Amino acid sequence: MIISEQKSREELLESIEDKNRLFLVGCAACATACKSGGEEEVFRMQEWLISVGREVTGSVIIDEACHIMRAGRDLRRHRDQVEEADALLVMTCGAGIQSISSSSEKRVIGALDTLFLGNIRRLGQYEEKCSLCGECILNETAGICPVTNCAKGLLNGPCGGMEEGKCEANREIDCAWSLIFDRLEKQQRRGVFARRVPPKNWGKTGKPGRHKIR
Amino acid sequence: MSRLARQLAEHQFTVTAEIAPPKGVDVRSALEHARSLKGVAAINVTDNQGANMRMSPMALAALLVREGVEPILQMTCRDRNRMALQSDLLGAAALGIENLLILSGDHVRFGDHPESRAVFDLDSVQFLEVVRKMEAGRDLAGRLLQGAPSFFAGAAVTPAAEPFELMFRKYRKKVDAGARFFQTQAFFDAEKLKRFMDEASSLGVPVMAGVLLVKSAGAARFINEHIPGVRVPDGIIGRLEKTVEPLEEGVAIARELVAAARDCCQGVHLMTLGHEDRIPDLLKG
């Protein structure tokens, strides 16, 4: 799931400038799950906007805001309210914001900061496990990603800052390489230690990514 | 062949020290420091150490070469991608720099630019291999070089790191990737150093033990908090606390560590943090 959080109200006020009438967009998927742009948050946003003297022309929660066609369709269904607005305030991840901006000529104001692709530890607690590098090494690292979990993304073992299995960048967190090592030992495999991993091919995640199922 | 390479090849007990480039363009005090370091084979020039932005170590190393002082150019993977690292290698060779110390680099969190984007396009093992590749006349992309560089490239190791076996696997990878000497992170436990050397000596790469001159208990606590991979043990802090002359005690402790290194290592790398004048005292006995 894509983890996002709301921008501060001060920052939002600055982005809204003098726009008076706003149409709100939320997302029923990730932004709902991480309580940044679901039904409830859209409602609270509406209340806040009214309290600072703005008018809300309407709102919609899109099923998956990252679905470009669906986002466009949902906006068309609320055409009148959208037309009435000076701007759209979008409470979705950055991908969702762009579904909206590509479906409407109206000024789009993003209300969230998008953080990472996250696993859910428990409700309200998310952890990044994969940074979408395009060349997955998990099969050699006992299912623990060093690209993401190692603070330096090292591919050939721990740095000199590892201490008692903890990471130099944050002593509260386990060194990813220590975790990889422990699990490989348990599985009695050499895994990634059997070879020198060559430099990563970052060309595989050339920006912007494109993928087509054939 | 660099003096460092020659001394290690001749099995002399080899001594290196280090200086940091200035934060600014005034190199006078750095050069003075370097000139005052007597009896050392070569001097490390640190690379934005602790992730604090300073003058390019390549520039200072080149100035040392001009002064007739032999540098060991430290290069980290933190600030430059594979293209920048390779072009720096070519530049370093053209400037007469022979010794390299290849490092991952401290995390940006520790330094004065914690908001910067860390690079780590290569890790230290991959970087060592790039050095070897360039020495063989090709860049990482396999393109032919017009004139190949020739280096004496080393790497770092933390002998007291736990888990030991994990640290040692990385050490072995660095050896396999072409590291020709090692400087260790500052050590304080002679037993742990010996345990490491018992394993490491069979791989046949010279190891210079890192010895840090700790001048007071306060300095020790600062190091423990701010320098990754270095931990001054309580016993040493206790000794520094008890004495009325902590610097002298610090020198005595460092001298003991040098003596321990003489028993099992091929040299020492001295980190004297502004007390370069005490180096002869550390090497006594």
Ligand code: SF4
């Ligand atoms: S190596 Fe890590 S970042 Fe890359 S795809 Fe696999 S899990 Fe994701």
Ligand code: SF4
């Ligand atoms: S301590 Fe481990 S996880 Fe942290 S940066 Fe070093 S190798 Fe990566």
